Amino acid sequence: MIEVDRRLCDVCGTCVAVCSSDAITIRGNKLVIDHELCVNCLACVSVCPVGALGEGK
Amino acid sequence: MNEYDMVVIGGGPAGSMAACTAAENGLSVLLVERDPIIGHPVRCAEGVDEKGLCEFFTPDPSWIASEMTGYNLVAPDGTVVAMNVDGQKGYILERIIFDRMIAERAAGSGAMIKTGVEAVSMSEYRNGLRTVQLRNCSKEWSAHARVVIAADGVESRVARWAGLNTTTNPHDMETCAQVTLSGIDIDPNSFSLYFTKLYAPGGYAWVFPKGECTANVGLGISGDKTNGKNPCNYLDDFRARYFPDASVVARTVGGVQCSGGAEKIFADGLMVCGDAAHMANPITGGGIINGLIAGKIAGEIAADALKTQHGAIEGNLKQFPKRCNDRFGKMNRRFYRIKEGIFNIPDYRFNEIAHEMIKLPIEKRTPVRVLRSAVFNNPELLLLLAKVVL
Known part of the structure; x- marks a missing residue:
């Protein structure tokens, strides 16, 4: 499951642009991942400029 | 109530320019920006060329850093x-001041600007209107628009709500x-x-x-x-x-x-401008001027359609991709193919090209010369380069 580390996330929206399943939203200046829509393609992980996204433990 | 000719989502240069152009032409305009401050945070290297900038503004020391x-x-x-x-x-801009200057112009022309307001959903196009659901903290309300401008940047979801595929590889x-x-x-x-x-x-x-x-x-x-x-x-x-x-x-x-442009940048009652439509130059990544151009075109088309054709806007929006293409879209697609060719060039080859270039007098050190050296063994790209230069 993809998780966001909010301490690192700068809410730049780069991940939103590459998410083909529309699973990432910015709400109230926070990144929200809809795990029901996420297909675990890791596109967001590869483009995150601060390394805030990754597979949760 | 809450009905506008145009609702613009996103208060960057593209959105503000669309709002400004539409308002100057007498349309009622609402522009919403998710962040609480127009122009902040700056996510930009802030470089523009003089020619592109001066089509829109006279350079002003208040927003030019150097x-x-x-x-x-x-x-x-x-x-x-x-x-x-x-x-x-x-010029290297001070984007925070530059962006606000454009938004202030839009406001001065009669557009209503609201910051700290996010768009959370958008209806289909019905009876000549789209309804955008807006939120500020916990307060939610609807705004109705005869045309919506999606200028919501890299994080754009508005275009997707209209069924356009703007996902980036x-x-x-x-x-x-x-x-x-x-x-x-x-x-x-x-x-x-x-x-x-x-x-x-x-x-x-x-x-x-x-x-x-x-x-x-x-x-x-x-x-x-x-x-x-x-x-x-x-x-x-x-x-x-x-x-x-x-x-x-x-x-x-x-x-x-840096895709060279999104596939489709309009839908019924919607035009997509700026980064939301991948309008940046795919080699340089520069997107400010193209965003301004697209915003202005969108504003003009909306004003023309809504004022002269009694709101029959549908047919007019087809002009939007065509006019954007003529100004920068076709060129961006060519730049994309060149980019794909040169970004695979190994470092040692770039060193060789640099050593060739420093031997030339400065007048001959042009980007085209560099690119020509970079793609010299690729006839297809050489041809493409010739087209870009012409």
């Missing part, structure tokens, strides 16, 4: 090639990190571009001066060439090599779509 009269290409081995600018100038996403460094020894009127796979695989690093000893120093890398590192890691390495003792006064990160 004037560029020269630039250098820096090869992987550190060879610096001062390039011929052919009398052209550039990670390969075409340049993921970027930038610091504003101070206390550095630079030529305040020349910017530098560094090409090397060591620090910027599938992209480049830049130094854009913002005064005597301050500069935006950043880099972008292709989203599928990160090799397990993020751009902040690469930027740390780059700084350690070139600016080990500088102070960091600001830091920003973000992505630029």
